[in-house]
Amino acid sequence: MINRELNYQLDRVDKRLRMYRFWSGLGIVLISTAVLTGLIYAYQRGTGNPIEGGLQLTLGVAFLGSIFVIAASFFTRREQHRLAQKIEARYPQLDSVLVTALDQQPDKSTGHWGYLQQSVVDKAVHHALVHDWRSLVSSKQMGFARFSAVAGIVFLIIGTLGLNSLPANRIPEKAMPERSFDDVEIGNPEYDVTIEPGDTEVEQGTSLLVLARFDDRLPPEATLVYTTEDGLEHAVSMSRSLDDPLFGGRIESVESRLKYRVEIGTQRSSDFQVDVFTYPLLLQTDARLLFPEYTNQEEKLVQDVRRVSAVEGTKLTLMCRVNKALATAQFLEVSEEQKEKISLSPSDSDSSIYETTFFIDRSRELELHLTDEDGRTNRHPPKFRITMIENLPPDIKLIKPTRDIEVSPIEEVEMAASAWDDFGLQQVGLSYSIPGRIEKEISLGDTFPAKERIEVEHLLAFEDLDAEPDELLTWYFWAEDIGPDGEVRRVSSDLFFAEVRPFEEIFRQGQQPEESSQQQQQQSGQNAQQAEELAELQKQIINATWKVIRRETRNEPTVQFEADMQLIVESQQSALTQVQELEQNLEDAESLAHVERVKQEMLKAIQSLETAAKESSISQLQPALGHEQAAYQALLRLRAREHEVVQSSQSQQSGQSQQSQNSRSQLQLNQLQLREDENRYAQQEQAQTEQEQQASEDRQVLNRLKELSERQGDLNEQIKEVQAALEEAKTEEERAEAERQLKRLREEQEELLHDTEELQERMDQPQNQERMAEAQQQLDEARENIRQSAESLQQEMLSQAANQGTRAQRGLDDLKEEFQKRTAGEFEEELQDIQQQAQKLVEEENKLAEKLEKLRSGEDPASNSLRDSGEKQASEQQLAEQKERLKNLLEKMRETIEQAEESQPLLAEELYETIRDTRKADPEKALEATDLSLQRGLIDYAIEQESLARESMQGLAEGIEKAAEKVLGDEVESLRRALSELEQLNEDLEGELARAAERDFDPQDGRNTSGDNRSGDEREMSNAEGTSSEGQAPTKEQQNEQDSSTQQPGQQGKPSDQSGKPGGSEADPESQQPGQTPGQQQTPGQSNSPGQSGQPQQYQPSGEQQSSPGNSQSGGDSKAMNFEPGGIQQFLNNGGGAPSSPFSGDNFVEWSDRLRDVEEIVDDPDLQAEAARIRDEAREIRKEILNTSAPPQWDLIKQKIAKPLTELQNRVAEELLKRTAEDAQVPIDKDPVPTEYEAEVRRYYQRLGSGE
Incomplete structure (x- = not known):
């Protein structure tokens, strides 16, 4: 059954071709008859011998020829495939789309087309609408055909009149002698013919072309006759060449030995023998893995494999099943460094299996080269990848303590x-x-x-x-x-x-020393500082030595050993030199004794290190480490027992703080509040390289799992279609076509199997083993199901193949969901950091507000701090710190948005909305105004500006908290976001359509020149649904009335309070009319309340108005999402917002990317497929607009894009309602109302609800 639209397009082309055949055929017949009439006229006029019935002959030929042309043009059956082939030849860009569309048949059980079928048909129809297939016959050709017919009629009339004007019996008839043919001999002439290729051999399954060459004369026809091994004889009519004196015939597929000959009438050529051969071919490779004993793993057999990953030392046996006996079989390593050849030998148990065994000691890429006994080699050597997994050393992570x-x-x-x-x-x-x-x-x-x-x-x-x-x-x-x-x-x-450390250390704030004693204190401080620096240097030397000890675990040192030891020796010698310089400044006997001990231990350490470097002896490192530690302990004894802290300059204090920032002493020092301490706020950034790498790996695995799952799902559907085609095949041609499709599916399933092995190899990498151990086992099970599905396809067990493919897809989907949650978890730490920064920002802002209030009231209570009164300067300093905090927080949020766009769109969207709202409030400007007012003494104005900044910061913190709730993003939230995106996409498209309609509107007669394609019922229903002209909003009374009609049980009596504000009453699904789509029941101003439980949540964002298709909204609280990668970047760089024009403007890429986001957000395969189909249609239309530079065909856009997009929005809303309304009575798996009846059904239910 052919699609009606496609059938209509083909009918138009067929009519065009039939008219062309009629006029051209009629012209040929009439012109030929006119020529015949002219020849008869010339003959009679030249010889004087009249031809009896000449006039009747010409008219009869003209009449019969015309009847034949009419019958051939209008009464013959249409050959759809031939017609499609002509169109394909005229438009090569169709790329067999039309031929494929004609072969499609709807599902017998449902009567509906499959998605892929509908996509192919729609693409063919779209091409017909754009290119007008009737141009297959150009206007010039049609005009010439008509002209030839008219010319033929004119010439025939002239010839008939001329022939009729000749006098009858102008010359007397001459006596004709009686002729006899008794003396003519009719023989059977022999043709001199050469048959090619004679006796030959061909590859099994290929075709054979037979040529019959003639030297002089050509027979009228020739027949190729061949006999197969089973004794059946087949005849093939040979075709005559137009250029050479030969006939050709083809045997389509030679599966076994056969004999053939050529018959020319009664003449027969000799019989020729055709032998078949096959190239060496790998059918399947299995791998047997015998793991090392320390792994405690059992022997493992992996079937049909091209990639093998195993730990080093594993004994690998590759068993290759081939199609014939071989002379040689060997693996050749594909590498620049290695050119090893690994020979395979026949198996003792099966002669068709060739195997080899070797130990995995490195990763390799191998090619399998096969040579049979006749010297033929496999044309496409398969490639194998052997990946060696290192036996990793134990991984140790400290939990506590994690520092010195x-x-x-x-x-x-x-x-x-x-x-x-x-x-x-x-x-x-x-x-x-x-x-x-x-x-x-x-x-x-x-x-x-x-x-x-x-x-x-x-x-x-x-x-x-x-x-x-x-x-x-x-x-x-x-x-x-x-x-x-x-x-x-x-x-x-x-x-x-x-x-x-000692039991107690005394810290106090000292007074600035007198001029006379300052030099002595400075000298003492320098000695203490130098001792601290030496201790820090010695600690680094110890760590470097320990690093070398940890690395050198083998008997022989590494290549870096000598250079590293030389560096450590030089560092220890430098430390010794500094100790000697320090010794010259010391006078205390106890300190000198400690320095002497340091020198001795350093000398011993240098001696051991030099010995280790000279002899490449790893064993000398442990004694060296002991001496280094002893030297460090002696340096610790030089520390002063009492610390006198005097801050003479900021640089001195900064240096001392840096030297002891990780010590407990610094924690006590920080408890002292010194007047000159500056910038107590310091944000520490920790390296996230390892986490970023893990997150990147998780995203890569997730993307591959999505792709594999989608491909397996497509294959499952195609397997079912091929199975149905094989069951319904009635002719050999139909069965052969189904067999070709089945072969293609087998190849795609095997390719999917090999891609799964590639993902296995990635998950088995050392950096992924610990995190993906469980997931790897699940992938192994999915891979086995994929292999079994491929094997079932090979055996043509399609039902079993479909079932195994379904299990494989289910396993891949489970893995995909697991990795989606895992990629969500990567942002938990970042969100916690952002939350802490936001809380710190709000807390400090509240403290700042209290200080400003104190300044205004004149209060300055006594403080236990060491600092003097200076609240105003402190407030100014705190304002500067707040601006820096806010700047860092927004930058951190921006980076998180960019990282989360792909894997966590819900999180990215929420953070994006929060940043946008914060930028609108502009707290930075308010803080600057507060600072400036404070400097000028305008306390009241400073407090006013600070309150604005504090309010926006609180909103920022609340937005971050809301984003944190969506970091995992469940399915309901995904549907909500998809619905919101679809609403905005529809609004953009409908707005563009409305602007196009306004441009085409004719103000003189009040008509729309582009035409309103909606039916009267649809326009009536648009009015009945309460949609008004653009820019109009419902009245307050209408709002309250509708709110009260849709109020939830248990919430009566408060309709006015809940209308028009967030957190108001939601529309009850049960109060929705059956003909209404779920997205049409909320009045402007209503939104869901997150805190409600037991009630279905509204599935549009809070504060957004629901726009019905065809009516764009203005005003209100609706927010254009504009959420896409380019949009975020543009907004953060102060980008603007103009009306979106996907098809007539420059916003198509952004619009298409947002539709792609919808495709990725939803989990339902049908919804994903529909979103992908709409996006593909939109891309084709956009491409056509750019190629032809023609204005958009708005009717086509309405039919192909706007209407399906609205239906997709309704389906998403319906799916969301199923998930959220537990007790609501909603249609489950209900067939949608046909498009042509939507208006009538909607009007019926509205009348039913109103009681009319």
């Missing part, structure tokens, strides 16, 4: 860490030491499972260690696993320091 600490001699420190290993941990422990006294190793557990992160902890009591002040304890966690060599491998964490 200071402890008292009686303090107890809780130490905890987590560890993970890809094949299981053997032991986890803690090691700590105090140089010269204690060195201890503690085991915290052994034999842990693979790919599970475990946590261990230990309570370290310094009192039990007899720790003394100024001692140093170094500690680190370690974990052991089995390395690739089968031996135990130990990995250590970073080395951390615990410095034992």
Whole structure:
């Protein structure tokens, strides 16, 4: 059954062709008859011999020829495929779309077209509307045909009149001798013919072209006759060449040996033999994996594989099933560095299987080259990828403490860490030491499972260690696993320091020293500062040595070992030189003793380091580390026991603060409120490289899962269609076409299988193993279902293939949802940071407001702080800090929006709306005005401006809180956002259509020149629904009346209070009329209340008005979303907003991207497919507009874009209502009302509801 619109277009072309055939055929017949008449006239006039019945002959030929032309032109059956082929030849850009559309058949059970079928048909119809297929016969050709017919009639009339004017029997008839044909012999002439290619061989399944060449004469016809192995004889009529003296015939598919000959009448050629051969071909490759013993994994068989990922040391056996016996089979490595050849040998159990075994010691790319016994090679060598997964060392992460600490001699420190290993941990422990006294190793557990992160902890009591002040304890966690060599491998964490401090340290604010004693204090301070710097340098040397120790885990040092050791030696020598300089400035005997100990330990460390570098000895590093730690502990004893803090300059204080910013001393120093302390607000930015990489990997996996799921879903639908086609096939041609489609599906399913293997390989990378271990198992199951589906297709078990494909798609969908949640989680930390910044911003603003109130009231209560009265200067300083905080917060939000656009559009949208509202309020300007007013003493005006800034900051914080609620984004929220986007898309499109209608309106007669395509019923219903002229709004009485009619149970008596404000009553789904779409029941000003429970939530954003199709809104609280990547960037850079014109303006890309967002937001495949179809249609129309530079065809846009987009909006609204209205009676899986009856059905239900 052909689509009506497509059938109509083909009928137009067919009529055009029939008229052309009629006129051209009539012209040929009449002109030919006129020529015949002229020849008869010339013969009779020249010879004088009249031809009996000549006139009747010409007229009879003309009459019969005309009857034949009429019958052939108007009474023959239309050949649709031939007609389609002509159109395809005329318009190559159709690319077989029309032929494919003609082959489609609706589903027998439903009578409806499938989405892909409808898409192909719509594309063909669209092309017909744009290009007018009737131009297949140009006007010039049609005119020439008509002219030839008229000319033929004129010439025939002239010839008939001339022939009729000749006198009968002008010359006497001559006696004609009686002729006899008895002496003529009729023989059977032999043709001299050469048959090509004679005896030959062809590849199995290909065609064979047979040529019969003639030397002189050509017979009228020739026949190719061939006999297959089963004895059946087939005859093929050979075609004559127009250029050469030969006939040609083709055998379409040679599947087995056969004999053929050429017959010319009764003459027969010799029989020729055709043998078949096949090229070597890989049918399937299976991989058997025997893992190393330490992995505790069982032997694994992976079928039909092209990519293999396994841990290093795995024994891999590749078993290749081929189609024939081979002379050689080998893998060739595709690499610049390696050119290894791996030979395969026949299997003992099956001669069609060739296998090879090798250990995986590196990643490789291999090509399989096959050669048969006749020397033929496989034409397309398949490629294989072997990926070696490293046996990763254990991963240790510290939980607490995560930095160097200071402890008292009686303090107890809780130490905890987590560890993970890809094949299981053997032991986890803690090691700590105090140089010269204690060195201890503690085991915290052994034999842990693979790919599970475990946590261990230990309570370290310094009192039990007899720790003394100024001692140093170094500690680190370690974990052991089995390395690739089968031996135990130990990995250590970073080395951390615990410095034992005295029980108390005194901090006080000192007075500025007198001129006489300042120099002495400065000298003392310089010695203390130099000792601190030396201690910090020595700590870096210790860390560098420890880093080398952790890296050098093998017997032989790495290539960087020598250079790194040289650097450490130079650093230690530099530290020793500085110690010697410090020694010259010291006079105290105890300090000199400590320095002497430092020098001795440094010299010993240098000696051990030089030995390690010279002999490339890793074992010398541990003694060197011990001496370095002892030197560091001696440096700690140089610290002063009492700290006198004098802030003489900002630079000095800044330097001291930086040196001890991580120490407990600094925490106590920060408790002192010094007058000159500046900028207490400092935002620390931590590196997020690892998290960003993980988020990027998750997004990449998510995108591939989406693609694989969609492709598997499309294949499942096509499998069902091919299955139906095979069951309904009645002719060999139909079955052959279905078989071709089935072969294509097998190839696509195998390609999908290999793409799944590529995703498996990505998930098995070391950086993804820990996070994606469970997901990888799920993907393995989905991959197995895909393989089984491909195998079932190979065996033509289509029902089983469809079922297995459905299970595979379901598994991929589950994985996709899991990764969607995972990508959502990546923004949790960023949102928490943003929330904390926003809360800090609001808190500081409230404090600022209190200070300004104190300034106005003259109150300045006494403070326990050390600072003097200076509230005004402090307020000015706080204003500057607030502006900096606000700037940083908005910039952080902007970065989050850009990162979240793809994976978390709901979050990005909410943050975008929050930034937009904040920019409108412009708190930065209010803060600047507050600062300026405060400087000029205008306290009242400063308080007024500050209140505006505080209000906008509170709104900013509330918007961030609202965005945090949507970070995971459930399905209902996705539908709400999709509906909101569709409403805005429809509004943009309807606004453009309305502006186009206004431009085409004729003011003289009041008619719209472009035509109002709506039916009278639709216009009537538009008025009945209460839609008014553009810019008009319902009256207040109408609003209240409608609010009360749609009020929820339990909310009576307050319709006026709830109308027109957020949080008001929602429209009850049960009060909606059956003919009404879900998006049409809310009056302007109504919105859902987030706090309502037990009631269906409205599915349009709060504060937005619902616009009906065809009527764009103005005013009110409606907000143009304009939410797309370019739109966000444009807005943040102070972009503007003009009316959107997707087709006649420059907004098509933005409009199309927003429709693409809808396609990605919704989860329903049907809704996604419909959104994709509308977007494709819009793109084609837009392309046509740009190519032809013609104005848009608004009628076509209404039919192909506006109307389907409105229907899609209604479907999304209906789906949302199903999800949100638990108790509402809504139609489930209801067939939609046919388009042509929508107006009547809507009017019927409105009358039914009104009681008419």
